[in-house]
Amino acid sequence: MFHQTHTRCIVFAISMLGLALYVILGGFFAGEIVVKIAVLAIIAISIDVVAGFGGMVSLCHGAIMGLSAYTYGVLTVKFGVPALPASIAAIGVAATFGTMIGWVTGRTSGIFFIMATLAFGQMAYTLIFKSRWLGGDDGMGGLPRFDASDFGLDMNNTVTFAFYAIAGIVVCYAAAGCVLRSAFGRTLAGIHTNEARMKAFGVNTILHRARAMGFSSLLSGVAGIIAAQHTQYISPELLFWTVSGEALIVVILGGLGTLTGPVIGAMAFVLLKHQISSLTDYWHIVIGLLLILIVVSGGRGLFGQYEHWRSTHTQKTAKTNYA
């Protein structure tokens, strides 16, 4: 069950302030990094909603993000739809696709759910990859960003765009937090803990799973819009299953089922990747070994480990106080 503890509030606020400061002080380069962090953080939040709280480990969130990016691209570039309605439609498509996957796979669990999501994600990837109309593996360019000149903002400015991306993280985090704290979120956690008992209560578990996938895909859709507007170019690579795998790494790196953890994980992952790739071409091996180490050592992740350490620490002090 999700609790927005004080620690989580403080850590999240500090990291958002840190990102904002980094953009202000670091200029163009920092802005690019922060947008990458934002996209990854939002997908990681959306995966954490289903995997951490619903026990549904999905390997199709990359594809859902890519689907949203492509819907946005098609509507704006091919049909000349303005950016705002196009992004709403794109997020809608992502949420619908996610709900559908959740509905169809509602009866599967564990490895079968992982495989089923992998299949649906790869299906979307292959369809887009093979489609000449969508540019095939060349992708599609010339995607517009939002026009915020009415508010005196220039979205083509890196700093402005980075702040827009940070706002994206905050909105998605808040939305995920609210949903997980609602009755629906508690039911989802209940299904994760003991599905048979929730069924006995009369809960329609498949419906709840489908809704959870739908909501989570909605968040991934937001990530897709930011990613598409950032590079203003989209390619099928966005939908490949390893993108989802990488996002799952980020969730584990930060701490599964903590919601704050995935944000920390995204920051750590992007910065680490950047640092390592400036030192060596072989950053994959470092990330791979790190991931193995984290999982084998208990799988709590950076933030999860911190919370665990804090809770055992406070318990100890409480005990000594009683004695």
Next chain:
Amino acid sequence: MDAGFWVLQFLNALQFSMLLFLLSIGLTVIFGLLHFVNLAHGALYMMGAYIAVSTANQTGSYWAAFVLAPLGVTLVGAILYFMLIDRLRTANPMNQVLVTFGLIFVFLDLVRITWGDIALGLEVPPSLEGSSYLLGVHYPTYRLFIIFVGTMVMACLWLVLARTQIGAMIRASVENGAMASAVGINVSRLFFGAFCVGCALAGLAGVIAAPIFSATTGMGISILIPALVVVVIGGLGSLEGAIVGSLIVGFIETIGAVIFPSVAAVSSYLLLAAILILRPKGLIPARG
């Protein structure tokens, strides 16, 4: 399109099915016995191809590579088994997926460090060069050799599983590991043995694929998904399932690409999704 064309396509499909079979049998046995999801199985296939290229360059003989590469891959697999896989057997599927996903990254860079980023070719052995005349078409002898090797492995595995005591022990352990252990079968040693055979077959697939597709860093990831599709379609842990599954996927991807190019690419995923929803245990499930 005459009959010869279809014979060619049929043989191509059969050859691709055999490669898929060699890979998926390892995946399915590891899954069925150990309940372990090994995403790094494709990486072992890639290692097989690279080790084969190096061995062939050193010794000048394809046949040395044919023997040594599977052994080398088995050794790599055994190290993995004792370092990671044995510990993760009881872990939840997500942790298994994550660790083996991490292994894909590690192997990818190990190969890039050792062999570089360029595709490496392997010469077809002189005895298998050229083409043979079969069913009214000329077909590359080496590809016939792949079909032959795949069929032989199928036959051997079937004989071992269906007709020997070890086979009976494996079947018993797939069906009910705890009970098999209670009647005195050393289940963990059996698991380790089966795991090694799976690794060796992935290595074998790597060697025989290398002369056709070359050894590339992307080969492990690109074959992994079709192999997983085969395993799930056929039924986890089932030999017959792996045979039927690899034939279905091999034929869909090859023949389908000729008849309906646009549909073929997604049809194996559609089939996978349909199987997962309608028959989650696969077409021919291992009993249990």
